[in-house]
Amino acid sequence: DAGVIQSPRHEVTEMGQEVTLRCKPISGHNSLFWYRQTMMRGLELLIYFNNNVPIDDSGMPEDRFSAKMPNASFSTLKIQPSEPRDSAVYFCASSPTGLNQPQHFGDGTRLSIL
Amino acid sequence: QKEVEQNSGPLSVPEGAIASLNCTYSDRGSQSFFWYRQYSGKSPELIMFIYSNGDKEDGRFTAQLNKASQYVSLLIRDSQPSDSATYLCAAYSNTGNQFYFGTGTSLTVIP
Numbered sequence: 001d002a003g004v005i006q007s008p009r010h011e012v013t014e015m016g017q018e019v020t021l022r023c024k025p026i027s028g029h030n031s032l033f034w035y036r037q038t039m040m041r042g043l044e045l046l047i048y049f050n051n052n053v054p055i056d057d058s059g060m061p062e063d064r065f066s067a068k069m070p071n072a073s074f075s076t077l078k079i080q081p082s083e084p085r086d087s088a089v090y091f092c093a094s095s096p097t098g099l100n101q102p103q104h105f106g107d108g109t110r111l112s113i114l
Numbered sequence: 115q116k117e118v119e120q121n122s123g124p125l126s127v128p129e130g131a132i133a134s135l136n137c138t139y140s141d142r143g144s145q146s147f148f149w150y151r152q153y154s155g156k157s158p159e160l161i162m163f164i165y166s167n168g169d170k171e172d173g174r175f176t177a178q179l180n181k182a183s184q185y186v187s188l189l190i191r192d193s194q195p196s197d198s199a200t201y202l203c204a205a206y207s208n209t210g211n212q213f214y215f216g217t218g219t220s221l222t223v224i225p
Contacts, residue, residue, distance in 0.1 A: 043158070043202065043215040056211070091157055099213040100146045100206040105157040 002026070004106035006092050012112045018080040021109045023092030024073055031098050034067055034077050035091040037108075043091075049075065050098060082113045117141050118205050120216035128224050133190040135201050135219050140184070143209030147179060147186045150202040152218065158202055162188065193223045 005024040013019055025032045033048040047057040049069045057067070064083070069075040079086055089110050093103040118139050127133045135149075146165050150158035164170045164177040164186065176189040186205075190197055203216040 042217040045213055045215075099211060100208070102148060102160050102163050104160060105150075108157050 004092055004094050004104055006090075006106035006109055008109060009107060010110045010112075012114065013082060014114050015083055016081045017113075018078065019082045019086075019111060019113075021077040021090050021092075021111070023075045023077070023106060025075070025092070025094030026104060027073070029094035029096055029104075030072075031095045031101075031103075032069060032075050033093040033095070033103060034075070035093065035105075036061075036088045037091060038088045046077070048099065084113045087111055087113050116216070117207075117212070117214040118203055118216040120201075120203050120219045122217060123220040124222055125219055126222045126224055127193050129193060129195060131193050133193045133197065133221055133223070135188040135190075135203075135221065136185060137187065137203030137205075137216055138185045139205045139214070141205070141207040141209055141212070141214075142184070143207040144184075144205040145208055146206040147177070148204040148206075149175075149177060149186075149188045150204065151197075152200045152202060154199075161201075190221075195223045195225050198222050 007022045031050050034046040035043050037043045046059045047067045052069045067077045089108045091105050091108045093105045095101040095103045120137050149162045151161050152158045162177040164179045170177045174191045178187045200218040200220050202218045206213050
């Protein structure tokens with residue numbers, strides 16, 4: 001079975017540019033999560049969706065960050081405009097239903113903002 | 115105080131020994147607990163999850179949960195060099211429907 005699929009694997013762009021990260025959850029999973037991981041702050045939950053609806057976006061750091069889930073098999077995390085401090089590894093994860101069930105992670109997107 | 119706390123390590127054990135990784139949590143509403151393994155440059159990989167007090171065993175791994183003392187641990191028996199990684203503890207709390215990751219413990223198994 002295919003796991004969580006993220007793209008791109010690596011992204012290098014200049015400050016001020018728009019960045020779009022993509023995620024395809026495991027088929028049949030109803031919950032999708034976006035995380036950011038840095039050495040300083042560890043893994044941070046940014047936002048999660050249940051049945052394509054955003055449930056909690058309190059972890060989104062600023063208005064420059066936005067996320068959408070237009071259907072059950074696709075989600076995007078967008079940063080506009082990007083800043084060097086946004087450089088991190090961004091993970092997408094999915095679970096059958098909700099935060100209280102095991103989450104399965106994608107391979108992540110390593111983002112570098114110059 | 116962080117909601118989930120782990121000793122960052124590094125923890126070093128010889129090959130074949132038992133590695134013991136510990137995690138404490140502050141939210142008494144926490145009810146589900148997860149252990150993830152993360153190799154350097156890779157994504158977190160689920161190893162174990164535990165919902166009830168007591169022990170849960172899966173192969174060389176045993177998760178232990180003590181809700182009264184608010185700690186959860188992971189034991190790795192017969193440690194192998196391939197177990198060298200960072201181990202992340204995570205907890206779900208129904209108080210506000212929150213999910214917390216610890217900062218991880220780095221484990222090195224010495225051949």
